[in-house]
Amino acid sequence: MKMTKIFLTGANGFVGSRLFSQLQHVPTFQVAGLCRRLSHGGEGSGLHAVGDLQQSDLTVLLSGADVLIHAAARAHIMKDEIADPLAEYRRVNVDGTLSLARQAVAAGVKRFVFISSIKVNGETTAKEKAFRADDKPAPEDAYGLSKLEAEQGLTQLAASNGMEVVIIRPPLVYGPSVKGNFASITKLVEKGLPLPLGAIQNKRSFIGIDNLVDLIIRCIDHPAAANQVFLAGDGEDLSTTELLRGVGEAMGKPARLIPIPAGMLQFGATLLGKKAIAQRLLGSLQVDITKTCELLDWKPPYTVEEGLRRCFE
Template identity: 40%
Template sequence: MRVAVTGANGFIGRAVLRAGQSAGLSMRALVRTGMPASSSVDEHWIGEIGPDTEWSGALSGVDAVVHLAGAAHTATDAYERVNTEGTLRLGRCAVEAGVRRLVFVSSIAVYPAGSGTNETIDTDTRPAPSTPYGGSKWRAEQGLWEIASATGMEVVVVRPALVVGPGAPGNLRRLAALVARGLPLPVPSTANARSYVSLESLADLLLIAARHPAAAGNSFLAADATTPSTRQVIQWIGEGMGRPARVVPVPDGVLSLASRLVGQSEVYRKLYGNLCVDAGRTRDQLDWSPGVSLEAAFRSLGAGFHREQC
């Protein structure tokens, strides 16, 4: 079986390639720029992703596509052009190339933004994106279902929680940098609960989604069954770095107010709010279980960051 991976030189894409090669699959990397010189993977350059991307040569002989490439933390118009129009262009080209299945890696952002409530996101939660990024992913999902209905190509949607592993970008990298400084970090005095998924566990799930008969035509959540607090996460990252993390409990209201005063309320919400994801249906329907614990994943993140800085 040949599986093509878009965004193959990214944080998640590299892990999917490694997992696929370990499983004996024929893997093809679809990238904007070249893979590392040490890579021996079948590689196709596809340039910028958008409504006019030429995919046909890159998809020749491919059985399934795992679509990871996308725009994040950028201009709003790029979300629509890359995440929505680019994804639907890929879907239409995949049909023309005879691709049997397309696995679209969407986002937990298709749901209402985690507002610190205790509600759990599960398969019955109605998507209602509140950000341009989440909206672009949701529109891509809907467009792919229309393509699947009209053509018979199998579509699978996977919505991961925040992904943890060495080299994790975004807020997790910022958090690791703060831990590395060795300064006391304020945390809410009331423990929060957040869902994550380890990099290796998500890579395994995406390859299962590309092959499992029960996956076709369904949407799945990807998250570990445990929901650690940010305080616990900080401690695990520190252990990975080989240094004890220092935390200072602060009343929730005081910390929230301070974050608003310095214009960091969104960062506060993403780090200290509650966001729990129930991926029980994914585990049951696809016989999937996270193979790497969150404790190990966060320690690995800390160790990787420490190596980068040495």
């Protein structure tokens, strides 16, 4: 039985920890994980602690690896207090990624799977006009730009050195213990507060953590994945109203939604200087995963309803 040796960065992060656990259960995979620090009891579990990627020599650890999955990153931060956020995003997400990739080439790694972001495509779509993998990138913030620059650097490196690169761009990922915007939504529903979001008719794509992990695993050795960009998603787009109702049903605590017209909410948010928050709640962001499904012979194993339910089991 041929073993595939896999090296995973960000192995104790939200996506990485779930992926690391699943990889360990595949008999033909031998996996080692990289994280910034080991939690208590992490020693001897296949995890290795290391500092900044751009300052670390990982040649020995990478030796013999067939596939490197790069899930570590400086994540999108809503209220960034860094003086120069773009410089910090570039330091971690661009310089760190390319340093790792160059070491992977030197170590003979055959495939580099990069977890990017739909923010490379942009922030919004016209309703029923979804982003596609071959669309011209249009990032609107420092995080999205850093992911695009990392993608471009990886593509150039692959062209000159022969290492295969697979790029995956997920939208918002939800699952157990997730933080950020999804966690804020669940807290509001859990408190039973009346929310003025009962008449929102936007469409947004999401992906459950287990669907994303399944897709990443498919990209490890599928021959058609080489040097491709894939958009990720559950394959079911929801309005904010539908999402809140789904979260409530999954929690067993129905959301209390008041049907206020989206135009009124947008006007009020503009007056209060909350346009960015309004965009995430009222705007659309859809992804077309047709290429992903057809080229990889893949479909999301869990529906949105199942994914939301798994968040609270």
